[in-house]
Amino acid sequence: MTATQLNSETRQAALREMSEGAELDVLVIGGGITGAGIALDAATRGLRTGIVEAQDWAGGTSRWSSKLVHGGLRYLQQFDFKLVTEALHERERLLYTLAPHLVKPVPFLYPILHRFWERPYVTAGVGLYDTLAHVGSKVASMPFHRQLSQRGVQEAFPSIKPGVMVGAVKYWDGRVDDARLVLTLIRTAVGYGALAATRTRVTELLKNDDGAVVGARVTDLEAGTQHEIRARKVIAATGVWTEETQDMAHTDGGLKVLASKGIHIVVPRDRIRGEVGLILQTEKSVLFVIPWEHYWIIGTTDTPYEQDISAPVATAADIDYVLEHANVVLDEPLTRDDVMGTYAGLRPLLQPGVKEGTETASTKISREHTVAEATPGLISIAGGKLTTYRIMAQDAVDFALGKERAKSLPSVTDRTLLHGANGYVPMTRQADRIGARHGWSDDMVNHLLNRYGSAITEIEDLVAEQEDLARPLAAAPAYLRAEVVQAARHEGVLHVSDVFETRTRMSYDQPDHGLAAVEEVADLLAAELGWDDARKEQEIQAYRAVCAAEDAAAQTTDDASAAAARSAAPSLNTL
Missing domain, CATH: 3.30.9.10 (D-Amino Acid Oxidase, subunit A, domain 2)
Structure with a gap:
């Protein structure tokens, strides 16, 4: 396993390698739980893998779940014992082995x-x-x-x-911090060679002379540049954007999602x-x-x-x-x-059946998810739930490889530890020493171990470089200053909102969206990412605007009015 760092430099390098290097075996569109799982599954099989996400990692559905890893008691009422058993076994793997x-x-x-x-x-x-x-x-x-x-x-x-x-x-x-699970999957996949880029929107699916999808044209939403990425197979794991993604292939086939x-x-x-x-x-x-x-x-x-x-x-x-x-x-x-x-x-919500002209693998269809070839070269996966992401990913990569190659190159993610899992238990036995070394309470050490696992050493290394990073944020003492810097250096943060909404839970687990901490967070990011005062202020105001728009939406009584209120905030991608 190589370095798992995610930051602005590794993002740019990944985009260059995806567009200028050799053809990918698999290009994954969508950086939620399913897409992240697919990237890890493909990379650990030795496939040349790329993954792009238009927003931040877990920027769509995956960070807003009930944050549970469970079998689904309600399915027992429907006598779906196979589905419940599968989900429960995945729960056990995550709890005691993988994460x-x-x-x-x-x-x-x-x-x-x-x-x-x-x-x-x-x-x-x-x-x-x-x-x-x-x-x-x-x-x-x-x-x-x-x-x-x-x-x-x-x-x-x-x-x-x-x-x-x-x-x-x-x-x-x-229970699980859903956003951190996605982020950890991405970091683990990168450690096994996957190329990963956020804020990278697919604007067109590329086709060869036979009409098969052979890659995608993407826009770097940070720089405004376009890139062409070639791939033998493209897998769309775009959730509620599934049909929108399929439409770019100008096909009537694929999955139907509400x-x-x-x-x-x-x-x-x-x-x-x-x-x-x-x-x-x-x-x-x-x-x-x-x-x-x-x-x-x-x-x-x-x-x-x-x-x-x-x-x-x-x-x-x-x-x-x-x-x-x-x-x-x-x-x-x-x-x-x-x-x-x-x-x-x-x-x-995956709708029954598939669109006309769609090839499906009957063994890959369950009550929870379906894998289908919307058109030659483009594979869609939809449905499912967070708990069974690994099975979904395995099914998608199996489908992309075909039965014979999948059989000779099987998935190994059932025994691939996620970043921070290796050495986690022994590290918990050192909690007292870690706390004494840095003046952290038991609660703070547990907080760090339950977010980073054995990768708590990344936080300690930052504190060794800069002693004041060991302090909690003044207005959000549940989090350390070092966690903000770590998020920029190791976890791919590009914007202030990335810290509040994904790397931490401050957007909802602190009063008033955590706005009391926004100045300190912006100062730390500015020093790490090289922002000038104008850029820093722009980032602060952009997050404030989103918070104000969400507060206005929460005063409305219907979705249409709420959506109108939320639209008052400027798009992050205009920064």
Whole structure:
């Protein structure tokens, strides 16, 4: 494995190599969880691989999920045991092998609302869920479910409204910082030779004389330059942009995808008393109440979306819906004043069937995702969920290679550790020494280990160079100054918003979008990236404008009004 650094210099070098070097075996369009997984799968098979993303890594749907790695209890009600088993085994791999620093066990309560008949029914379902996780798994060690009485529920979750449930089943799933998982996949792929570039928009798909797709023309949105990238196969992993990508090939074939909006709210940890999460059924969706370090994430919604797909936002109606349903079970109701942040994302809902003239691999179609050749040379993948990204990636690369070559060059990602995983457990045993060395609290060391794993050494190296980087950000003490510099030097940050929205969670886990820290963050980035005062101010104002637009959108009551309010912020790509 070679260097995993991502920064403005490596981005430019990757673009040059993709456009001027030898033809790629695979060009991946889309830098979300699926595209990142495909890039890693292809690179670890020894394929010459490139990946481009029009926004930042995880800039579309992948950073706005419920942040869960889970099997999907609801699929058991549909008797889809194969799908649940597959997802649960992927959960176990991430938890205990591939990314133990990023994916953590989290307990949930499944409410029992009716005496006598409901507990046996729920227990059977959750028991089967646990069993499927362990059957055939070499690493499964998630605790088995437990029965809780009404008193037990009150002890585990003191904020529960008395009488709202007669008991619960306590079970375990996984949680993950979704954006950091994507970023870590990209860094790992780069370490195995993948060429990666953000802010690089595909504007045209190139075809040969036979009409087959043989690459893409892309625009570097930072420099305004165009490049032609040649590739034997192009894989589109563009989520809600799937049909837009396929249309560039001037084909009637491909996959059909609809967008569904899901929003989440964030409230301070001390506002709800409890050490476990909740899973609640609503008339429209499943509502999760998920504990994080210093806050709770509550969501989600599930509503059709027909506005600008590049910047979905939460409306007042969305926020009130989540508050209303959470308050059904909370003894002290939440109000809008308790909401410290919100975020919204779009699920790419795969529609039944495929467009006319599309070739599919029947073994690669599941309830969750489909891989199809929209037109010769262009492969689309859509559907699925974060938990099963690795299976999706494997299926896409298998399809691109064809059955015979895929058989002789199989995927190895089921045993390829992600960046920061190797040595993570031994590093946790040194937590006290790391904290003492730099004056960091136990909470801060755990925070760093759970974001970087064994790559916490990158943070320590920066502190060794510049001692003041060991200090927390003055207005956002959950994060160190070194993390901002590390994000620019190792994680490909190009803009202030990249730090707030992807490298950290400050855009929603700090009050007022973390704006109190924007000056300090901009100063650190300016020193690292060589910005002058004018550029630094431009970056600050651009992030302020986005925050103001999102706040305005959150006062509206429908998606059309919210989209209009959000559009007031200038495009980042005009910088």
